[in-house]
Structure formats: structure tokens, C-alpha cells
Amino acid sequence: MKSGKGSQRGRKDPEERLIKKAAKAIEKNRKRDASIDVVDTKGRPVVGASVEVEQLNHDFLFGCNMYMFDQFKTPGENQLYKRRFKSLFNYATVGFYWRWYEPEQGKPNYAYTDKVVSWCMKNGIRMKGHPLLWDHEAGRPTWAAGQPAEDVQRKRVTGIVKRFAGKIRSWEVVNEPSHCRAVQIDEPYRWARDADPKAYLIVNDFEVMANGFPPFLQMLQEAMRTGVPFDGIGIQAHEPRTMRFPLEQVQSVLDHYAALGKDLHITEFTPASSGEPIAGSHLKANWDETAQADYAVKFYTVCFAHPAVVAVTWWDLCDRGSWLKGGGMLREDLGPKPVYEALSDLIHNKWKTRAKGKTDRSGRFSFRGFLGTYRVTARARGTKVESKLHIGRGKGKLEEEVRLGCCPRKTANDPSEPSFATSSP
8 A cells, every 4th residue: 555655656746846847937937027217207216115016917828719708698697708708818719610600601790700809809808810711611611512712712811811900910820730631721821911911820730739740740840941921839738638638748749849939829728527537647537627627727837837838728618608518617607617716816816926115225126027017006205106017028038127217297296206107128
């Protein structure tokens, strides 16, 4: 019995060590030193000023698809779904499946998408469109005999990308192209780039997390060699569907694809609380809500720690409407599962920066914060000033200074009030 326990601990140790290593990598890769200089209207440093910094949002994209937006039976459920979405995520995948999006040729359902886009923009949620072309039943309109002709495909890609330019900034133009090969990525990605030169284009596929899927890697290498325009690599993380991908393998796959020099996106992640046996792990257990939450926290930690990863997208928020049984973070009644609460704690508590203190003799307050946008509040001599600050990924070392410089202004209250203006390091 004693020997068995020791053996079990041995099996767990590599995963535990990897999580500890990831925590250190997060500190290095996801944070940056910053300083705030508090000066009066004459540019003189204000010693002992009180400064508070509060992170408002992450640069990293924590996302989910929004396919159940306004799809519930009651207004109350629709509002609750939106509230749950907004409180956790800053990134949304917006659906463009051709079969349902354009049931009648020439009449795409822009009205619904406009509502989704408007809500996301109002709530500061960035968006990705998915997919414009796909060699799958969902990607073939009912009015076509198979995949529409190239000129029809081009019209769709160009029309949609142009219409939402400046609103939906990211696109998965062709879905799963190394598996569903009737639609290639070469020309469609060129059409999308021409339609919106500022668009961020992602190529994504499945089975990658399971075994690296060499055909996908080879396809990307060939695309880069021939000048196909794309910016990010999308790695789906739910095939095989009951697999608990070993964390060492997750790390290895990320390293392997990062060598291509592109951003990495986890585009579809669905550990489901389905009750089915967990595959791909030494754990002899079933997928329940506890196992779902435990693995999600570890998987997000490894991905957030990796410098090439810029986004993780969960694939369906609610069990009602989920493509897999138990795949949601919310139960059928829209109540949060442990995974929702656990990821909320990670994203909005453990991985968010709040700091306060007083300026030193040079009028400076220094801190180290996660990359993102901040509210800065300074108080001195009876005056309160607020400003916004963005801590972004800098060139070279992250330990670059971010300053708030002098911005002289006259007030009736105090000619020497502290005041600020953002400046780039």
C-alpha cells in the first residue's frame, strides 16, 4: 500500500512541477515593470502622493463563442447569459456558418450579427468571425450542390470581411483546412487580406493537441513559403473528445508550433463534465464538474504561461446549446459550474493587478503589472486625478518604464495639483 502511494505521487510530480514552472513563466511573460511619475503643474515631482492602479482589462484574450446570444426563450435568460459572458470574457467568437447564415442566396443574416457586434463593442469585448468557408455540411449552403464555386466563395469572404471591417478584427477564414481539404487556404486568405488589410487572420485545425498533427504543421509551413497571408495559428483542444491532454504534451505542442514564429490561439477548448471516463491520463476517474474545473485551471495556466499564446477560447458557455454534453461552464439553468468560478478567480483575481502606495522622493510610484489597461488614481494636496494607462508587451525586455509625464493646467483649486498625460516608453 505504501509503495502504491509513492508510485502515484511519482506520476503526479511532473504535472505539479510543470504548474510551478508555469507560475514563474507567467510572472516573466505576462507582466511588465511600470512606473508612474506624479508631477505638479510646473513639472516638479510630488513626494508622498497616494497612487492606486487598478487593472481594467487584459491584453490576453480570454474568450468563448457567443452562439447562444439571444437564443433563450425568455428575456431574463438572455440577459443572464450576457451578464455571465461579460463578467468572465473579453473576447467572443461570432458565428458565420454558411448553411444557416445564408439560407437563401444573397440574403445573409446580417441583422442578427449586427446585434451581437453592437453588444460586444458596447461592452469592450473583442471579436473573431468563424468560419467563412468550411468543407463540412455546416459550411455548405442549402441552395448549393456541394461547395459553391470559387467566385461565390470570394464574394462571401470579401463581402463579410468588408462589412465588419474595424469591428470584427480577427477571422478564421477557412475552418479545419488540413482535414477538410476541398477548400484551400491560399486564395481565401488573400481575398480576406485585400478586403481588410488590417484584419488579423487565423488558420485553425483539430487533433493538434493530441499528437501535433504533422499535416497541419506542413500545411502552415507551405503557406508561409508561398506567401499566404495569416497572422495566427489556431489549435483546437477537444479531439479526442474525452482526452485530458497531458500537460507536458500541451507544453510540447505549443513549443513545436511556436517555432513557426506566429501567435498561437487555443481556438476551441471543451473539457466536458459528461460523466464519461477520462482518457489520456493516469487518473482513473470520470469527467465530472470537479475534474472539469481542475483540468481547466491547469490547462489555462500552462497556456497563459507560454509567451507565444495570445488567446484561449472555451467552446460553449452553457450546457444548453453546447455541442458536447456537459461542455458548458454554466449548467442548463445558467447557474455557474465550479469551472466558471475557478477561471473567474484566475482571470480576475490571481491574474489581475491592483496596487497602491505613495510616491518616493523623486515623485515616482513603481509596480509590476499584468499586460493590459489600467485606471490610475493619484491624490495629493486635496486634489484627485484619474488617468488611463496601458501596459503592453514591449520590444525586447518587458522591464521597460511606462511614465505619466507633466501636463500643466491651471485650476482654481490648487496651482500645484498633480496632473498626468500618458507617454510611450
